[in-house]
Amino acid sequence: MSDSRENPSPERRTLECVKEAPGAAESRQDPRYEAVRSRDARFDGVFCTAVRSTGIYCRPSCPAVTPKPENVRFYPSAAAAQQAGFRACRRCRPDASPGSAEWDLRADLVGRAMRMIADGVVDREGVGGLARRLGYSSRQVQRQLTAELGAGPVALARAQRAHTARVLLQTTPLSVTDVAFAAGFSSVRRFNETVREVYALTPSALRAAAPRGSSGAADGDGLALRLAHRSPYAAAQVFDFLGRRAVPGVEEMRGEPGRRTYRRTLVLPYGVGVASVAEPARSRPGGWLDVRLRLTELRDLATAVERLRSLFDLDADPYAVAERLADSGELARLAAAEPGLRSPGAAEPHELAVRAVLGQQVTVASARTLAGRLVAAYGKPLPAPDGGLTHLFPDTAALAEAPLDEVGMPEARRTALRALAAALADGTVPLEPGADRDDADRALRALPGIGPWTAGYVRMRALRDPDVFLPGDAGVRHGLDLLNCAPSHAARWRPWRSYAVHHLWRAAAESTPPTTTKRPARANRSTP
Known part of the structure; x- marks a missing residue:
């Protein structure tokens, strides 16, 4: 998938403004300043607002008194504001803002790197590990991230660790030392320094400052x-x-x-x-x-x-999605009836890929039954069962060698599942956060029994691609029939076709399936 920038939403146009003209608000007409003045929550996570007179950075929607334009500086990330010496506002907690939809939309180095950093790759493997996963040198990764976000991978990961530390300090009784290592810091000294720099408080004072009814307990x-x-x-x-x-x-x-x-x-x-x-x-x-x-x-x-x-x-950016779909005509009514509809991803990409194969040519209920059998036969028991939660999903290395007789599938499907599990286990099919989507798509389709529907469904959910269309899916076809439009119309819904698919699924599920229309024999029946 290319880095789509067709028909950008107001939020994307503002993000471009942040990249092209970082620094002070030169006038009250600056769209970033207008977002701050109107306390527009749509821009939370898109950029940060720093105030020179207070040394604090905030969300655009912060309820504090609007600062004068000449005192405002804008930064494309919390990490950049922190590197510039600003501390996080204790009122709006900008470090807890929603993430930017930009990183799921983009398939370039920066988008992939941001997804990996969020998953903790830098904390676990360092900048070198991040660069190896991306296929670039550490210097290239540093340069690209700094150019677009005002901070490199270390600073971005540090900002994430600081946020995790604040949550643990204010919501758990853990000792300061335990919090330091739980948040990913390599030493208590570095932890103390970071907390003071980011929040202008010691860890103990930050804990004491926890507001009533804060994020949890x-x-x-x-x-x-x-x-x-x-x-x-x-x-x-x-x-x-x-x-x-x-x-x-x-x-x-x-x-x-x-x-x-x-x-x-x-x-x-x-x-x-x-x-x-x-x-x-x-x-x-x-x-x-x-x-x-x-x-x-x-x-x-x-x-x-x-x-x-x-x-x-x-x-997700529901405003950008709604704006695009509202302009498409066919989907405008569905989008208006279901504002804020989402495209769910996956908690575990490898699990999702296995479940996609189980869902080939069967209903959702049948796929769920097959997955339950697979878990019962090959899942690892949870150390302490919790209600209906008894197992972890099976490890792909174990599935690659399993007979799978207990699941009750045709031999061809079992062969496909074992091949997929082996490819996931040895890394032939990369599905980790930030994996190259095109490479993963090609690797999936090269496996026996993996076709366009399975690869597309995995790309949509496991790789969080917001622009996937599934023309061979029976629910999508039914939804298109209800709208009297052809699959070719999907081009109008870029770069948010995954959301369009969910609207079509909803429309299909809420209507009576036609009994006279014949579907292609290979159309996938796994619809909501």
């Missing part, structure tokens, strides 16, 4: 957090989507619509975890999801949070 059930998103957010649609696909043993959905809790097990770099995500009430104000995490290793906190953000598509 720790107890015997784990760490409670709030994960920010841009509103509107069609939470019911996301919970419907995940609930229909919840794999027994690995996932479960509790409660009634409007009061549901999605729960699942997680395989993380240092240990395992259990995540619980509450469906927000329609009447509740605020742009966040309430999450509770139980981790065997607190070092996995930042990675677990990022993977949940991916699963629930929390960094």
Whole structure:
């Protein structure tokens, strides 16, 4: 996928302004200053506002008194503002802003690097490891990130560690030393220095300054957090989507619509975890999801949070999506009826790829049954079963050698699943955060039994590509029929075709399937 910049939204145009003209607001007509003056939350995470007279940087939507234009500096990232000597505002907490949708949209070096940094690659493997994964030199990665974000990979990872440290200090009873290492710092001294620089407080003072009703509280059930998103957010649609696909043993959905809790097990770099995500009430104000995490290793906190953000598509830009689809004619009515519709990603990319093969040519309910059998036969038992959560999803290396007789699939499908598992285990198919999407697509299609639908579905969800269209999917075809439009019309929905697919799926699911229209024999039937 190319770095699409067709028909940019107002937010993307503002982001271009940040890149092309960093620095002070020269007049009240600067679109960034207008966003600050109107406290426009759409721009939270797109850029930061720093005020020279106070030494503080904020979200554009910060409720504080609007600073004078001559005192304002704009930075494309929190890390850049921190490097310039500004500390995070304690009122709006800009370090907890939603991430930028730019990084999912872009398939270039910077976009891929940002996805990897968010997943903790720099903390685990250093800048050298990040560069090797990207296929560039460390110097090239440093230069590109600094040019576009005002900070290199070390500073960007440091900003993320500082945010994790603040969350742990203010929501857990962990000692300062334990927080330092759990947040990914290599030494307590470096941890202390970073916290003072970023928040202008010592770690102990930062803990004491925790506001009432802050992002969460720790107890015997784990760490409670709030994960920010841009509103509107069609939470019911996301919970419907995940609930229909919840794999027994690995996932479960509790409660009634409007009061549901999605729960699942997680395989993380240092240990395992259990995540619980509450469906927000329609009447509740605020742009966040309430999450509770139980981790065997607190070092996995930042990675677990990022993977949940991916699963629930929390960094999406609903304004840009709505603007594009509203201009397309055919989808305008559907987009208006379901504002803030999301394209859910994946908590574990390898798991999603295996499940995509299980879902070939069968209904969602059947795919869920097959996945449950696979988990029961080959999944690793959870150290401490938690309600309906009993297993971790099977390891791909184990599946590559498994007979798979217990699952109940045709031999051709079992062969395809083993080939995919082997390719995932040895890295032939790269699906880690920030993987090159085109390379992964080619590698997937080279495997036996993997066609355009499977590769596209994996690309959409596991690789968080917002611009995937699935013309061979039965639900998509049905949705297109309802709109009286041809697959070729999808070109009008770039670069947000993944969201268009979800609108078509919703339309198909809410209508009575036609009984006279024949589908191609190979059209995939895995629709919502």
